[in-house]
Amino acid sequence: MLSRRQTLLGLISLVESPGLATAASASQSPGYVLDLASTEVRFGFQLNxxxxxxxxxxLSSHIALNPKRLAATRVSVSLDASAAKTGLIFATQAMTSPEVLNVEKFPTISFATRRILLSPEGRLSNGAEVIGDLTLRGVTRPLSLSVDLFRRPGSAVEDLSRLDFSLRGSLSRAAFGASGYPKLVSDTVRLDIRASLQQVI
Structure with a gap:
């Protein structure tokens, strides 16, 4: 049988554990985690x-989201640049080479929010933006992404157990030093992220 001290220590460890448990406790609401099976990070570029x-x-993510305090939303994510793929083998090889992503030296890409701009209606949609810092090839620069957050189609108004969102934007690869093959590949890279969030208690 657990002693009172053991029970208290167990509760403290739950509150102080990393990830969504801390965020959920602080906001007095359940937290959310990414459903990786329904999440995809896509990018686009012009080749010739x-x-x-x-x-x-x-690779990893942290979501701090309270539907009642959307402006306080915080997201951090780490991507596996070394496993990036395109539909063309030679394009993938060029993209991961030292001239572009240089994945041998910089195997990950990370993004963390700094602030949220809600729409005029106070929503994370209809013109809302996620503003944060993108670190690529060891270079960190600000990045703004348009965001749309919504309930699953057909779900009840009060059902927030599953949420879908999309993030869209673009960046200059040269701004991060990924400027290889400029005569073949455009400088502008489009970002299109489709994700699903699952509520956790």
Whole structure:
């Protein structure tokens, strides 16, 4: 049988554990985690004038989201640049080479929010923005992404157990030193992230 001291220590360890447990406790609401099976990080670039697409897997993420305090939303994510893929083998090899992502030296890409700009209606949609810092090739620069957060189609108004969101934006790869093959590949890279959140207690 557990002693009173053991019970208290167990409760403290739960509150202080990393991830969503701390965020949920602080906001007095359940937290959310990414459903990786329903989440995809996509990017697009022009190769010889034609748009190509690729994907990059997520290594880790932290979501602090309270539907009643959307402006306080915080997101941090780490991507596995070394596992980035395009539909063309030679394009993937060039992208991960020292001239572009240089994944041998910089195997991850990270993003962390600094602030949230809600829409005029106070929503995370209809013009809302996520503003944060993107670190790529060891260079950190600000990045603004448009965001749309919504309930699952067909779900009840009060059902917030599953939420879907999308993030869209673009960046200059040269601004991060990933400027290889400029005559073949455009400087602008489009970002299109589709994700699903699952509520946790």
């Amino acid at each position: 004038g034609f748009w190509q697409n690729g994907t990059m897997p997520i």
